[in-house]
Amino acid sequence: MNGPTLAQRLAIRGRPAGRSVMKQRWSRLLFLHWRVDPDLLRPLLPAGLHLDLHEGAAWLGVVPFLMERVRPVLLPAVPGLSWFLELNVRIYVHDDAGVPGVWFLSLDCNQPVAVELARRLFLLPYQHARMRCGGTLADTRYHCLRRGESEEAVFEYGPAGEPRTAEPGTLEFFLLERYALFSTGRNGRIYQGLVHHPPYRWAEAKCDRWSTLPVKWDGLPEPQGKPESALWVEQVDVQIFPLRAITAPPA
Structure with missing residues (x-):
């Protein structure tokens, strides 16, 4: 199946119709990526989703960052609940309509309430983890x-x-301009969740130390060598929209 057109990749950046349900800020983002054999990743996807390739290559990402001011729309952020850490392992996909997005292999998080809510509300493979982050904006230790x-x-x-x-x-x-996520429920349906934020302002990342252990934890071979792409983003404010089913239940 052909991948998304450039017009589709640009269109997904527009604000979705309807009301957002959550607001949050993502900060100190590190995007590490390795080129991966597509045949390794295709078996991980449900029917109805397809690998999204760049110039014929599939990409695997490891992305640590800080979640800040996470809250439902119209409610204030709550100390102890609205600030936490997240690290995701991700690949890139599109649906049958050509909508580009992200398929998460895992999302580690150190906020137990957030883990349980995200599993139930967004059907995502969140994992409980012990995490800490220190240092400065210019020299983060995670x-x-x-x-x-x-x-x-x-x-x-x-x-x-x-x-x-x-x-x-x-x-x-x-790698960066992704505004849709896909997940599956117990009923086998594919769901889509949309986010909206300004385009990332990114810089090349200096990465003195990195890890591929989260990939191993997900049962995949660890990528070898340095990341082929290492990008850094200071922060972005994000609106989260409700999950919706895009396929019917399997017959």
Whole structure:
């Protein structure tokens, strides 16, 4: 199946119809990516979703960041609940209509309430983890240990250039400009969730230490060598829209 057109990749950045249900800020984002054999990833997808390729290549991402001011619309942020850490392992997909988005293999999080709510409300594979983050904006130190694992994933990173927006058609645009997520329920239906935020302002990342352990925790071979792409984003304010089914239940 052909992948999304450039027009579809641009259109998904528009604000979705209807009302958002949550607001949050993502900050100190590190996007690490490796090129991966598509045949390794295709069996992970349900029928109705397809790998989204850039110039014939599939990409696997490891993305640690801070979640801040997470709250339902019209309610204030709550200390102890609205600030936490998240690290996701992700691949890139599109649906039968050509809508590009993200398929999460896992999302580690150190806020137990957020883990349970995200599993139930957004049908995402959140995992309980012990996590901590320190250092400065220019030199972040980030640690993650998933429940049941014995070795800690550690990242040390910061910006290595001036922020700018991604040009359509580039690898950076393909990796960063993602405004849809897909998940599946117990009924086998595919669901789509949309987010809205300004285009990322990204810089090349200096990454003195990184880990592929989260990929191993998900049962996949760990990528070898340095990340082929390492990007940094200071922060972005995000609106979250309700999950909706895009396929009928299997017969």
